[in-house]
Amino acid sequence: MALQCGIIGITNVGKTTIFNCMSDTKGETSTFAFGASKSNIGIIQVPDQRLYELEKHQVTNKIVHTTVEIVDIPGLAKGSNKGEGMGNKFLGDIRNTDALIHVLRCFDSEALPHIDGSVDPVRDLETVGLELQVKDLESVVKKTERLKRAAKSADKDAMHGVEVLERYIEHFEGFSDARTLAVKDEDKKYIDDLFLLTMKPVMYVCNVDERSAIAGNHFVDRVKEYLKDKDTEILVIAGAIEADIAELENIDDRKAFLKDIGLEEPGVDKLVRAAYRLLDLQTFFTVGPKEIRAWTIKKGMTASKAAGVIHSDLERGFIRAEVMRYQDFITLGSEHACREAGKLLIEGKNYIVGDGDILNIRFNV
16 A cells, blocks of 8 residues: 655754664765755554464464555755755655654754754744645645636636635635645545645654653653644654664564663654554454465455455455454454354455454455
8 A cells, every 4th residue: 555654854853863763774864954865765564563462373474564655855944945955856755645754853962963053843843834834835826826717717616616725825824734724525625636735644753862762851841732732643752772772683682772761662663653543544464374464454444445455356356254353363262263253254345344353355256
C-alpha cells in the first residue's frame, strides 16, 4: 500500500538522525544548515508483538512484518515558499506525502547551532506552519482565479466553488491550517486536487537530549502547552541516544542499553506505530506453517478489498473469508479450537475487516 509519511521540520533539528534509527536506508547527517539536497526515502518495518504471540500457537518458517514508507524531507526555513534553501523543491516533496511527522528541536547543543540563534521549538513550529500555509494560500488563490473566470458564464458549480475557496483564503490569512476549517464533505471536492499541505494529518516529535528521554524538559512543556487544544499526538524521543541503540546488532545489548536509560522499548518503535495510525492504517494477519504475515489496509476496508492486498486474484475470485479474532486465537490456541468454539466466522465480501483479524480467503478464479 503506497502511502508515505513525511518527516519535516526546521533545518538542524535531528530529523535525519531519527530517520536513520527507523530505516535501513541511511541519510547523511550534517551540522550545516541546508546540508541536504534531496529527500531520503526508507521502508520501515512496523513493530508488532502480536506476530510473535501468534508464532507461539502456530509453528512457522518465517515472520513477515508490515511496512510503512517514510520520507525524510530536508530542513525548511523562513522563506521556503519563495525557494529559500531549495524550499520549493522540498515543499513539493511534502505535497506527495499522506501524513506528516513534525520534528521539533528540544535540546541545546553548542556543536549544533540553531539556524535562528536560539532553541525555541514553538517558534520553529510556527515558522514551518506559516511556510505551509503560505504555499497553500498560493494554490487556493490560483484555483479561485480560474473558477472566477468560469463563473462569469453563470456556471453555478464554479460560483459555489469560489465561495468555498474564499473561505479557505480567509482561513489561511488568519494563520490557520486547512484541516481545521469546517467544510461540508461535498464541498471538499474543490480542494481535493490541490493536495494542500496543511490538510495532511500531523503529529509532533520532541527531539530531546538523553537526560530528558523519560520526563521531557521545559522545551517539551512549552510544546505541550502550545498544542494542548489541538487534536494531535506528541512523542518525546532522544534522537542521539536512539541512534546509538540502533547501531547495536545484538538484541540483548539493545535491551540492556534501553534498561540503563529507563526505557522499555526504543522510542522510534512508538514513532513508527504512531505514524502507521496517523496514516489511518490497520493490520490483519494470515497464519500458516510457511509464514505468519502482517498485511496493511486502510481502516474500514472490506474483506474482498483486503483479499486484493494479498493478491489481485483473491479479490477477483473472492468467495468468502474465514475470520478469527486475534484474541480468540491466542486464548483458544488454534484454528481447530476456534472452529469448535464457534469463533471461526464465515464472512462475505462486504465484511469490514477489524484490526488484528486473522483471515483465510476462499476464492475461485
